[in-house]
Amino acid sequence: MYSIGEFARRIGTTAQTLRNWDRMGKLVPARITKGGTRYYSEEQLEEYLKLRNFKDSNFFPAVFKKERKGFSIYFPDIEGAFTCGNDEIQSFLMAMECLSICEEQVLEVKKKKDIKKIPLEKGEYIRYIPFKKDYIMPLSQFEQEERDDLLKYLEEENIGQLQEEE
Structure with missing residues (x-):
């Protein structure tokens, strides 16, 4: 699992952008703690990279x-x-x-x-x-x-x- 900050750094965006995407339902975190901390999965990282087609x-x-x-x-x-x-x-x-x-x-x-x-x-x-x-x-x-x-x-x-x- 990636924290919101680590996930943002990996995909080249900001934590605020991820929060906005979560609110819009565009990219919902895999897990949100009771305190509101967002976590993203390995699968979500792969999915995002495929969508953005950065690999190829x-x-x-x-x-x-x-x-x-x-x-x-x-x-x-x-x-x-x-x-x-x-x-x-x-x-x-x-x-x-x-x-x-x-x-x-x-x-x-x-x-x-x-x-x-x-x-x-x-x-x-x-x-x-x-x-x-x-x-x-x-x-x-x-x-x-x-x-x-x-x-x-x-x-x-x-x-x-x-x-x-x-």
Whole structure:
């Protein structure tokens, strides 16, 4: 069983999003304690991953960690692929660029690591990064329009700012 915080970190969303999904009946916890603590099962994790089709898509799991001055990111499936950014938005874009730069290695990935087996240290969480061939982050930090588009994407995918875990 996964606590709500651990489950959220594994699927790349927030505990608040899971609470909202529970209220909507979209993803109901396997168990809720008398105190209201939500727990999710291994089967629910598998079901979610199948629904999102991350295992076979052009999305790659990236491990994000908040550092003193920004974020560090690495890709468990791609040896030596890592980057960083000043904020979560820039970090997401830098991760996309990192995948593009590592295109040859990305295309060689036959089977992605089981995200349940990716070790996460305290403060680390998973985000799914789309692979876009030849993506290069604009040198001018990134234009406001692109930033707005990414914020909308992150919001739609429920992968915005990390919320405190239960």
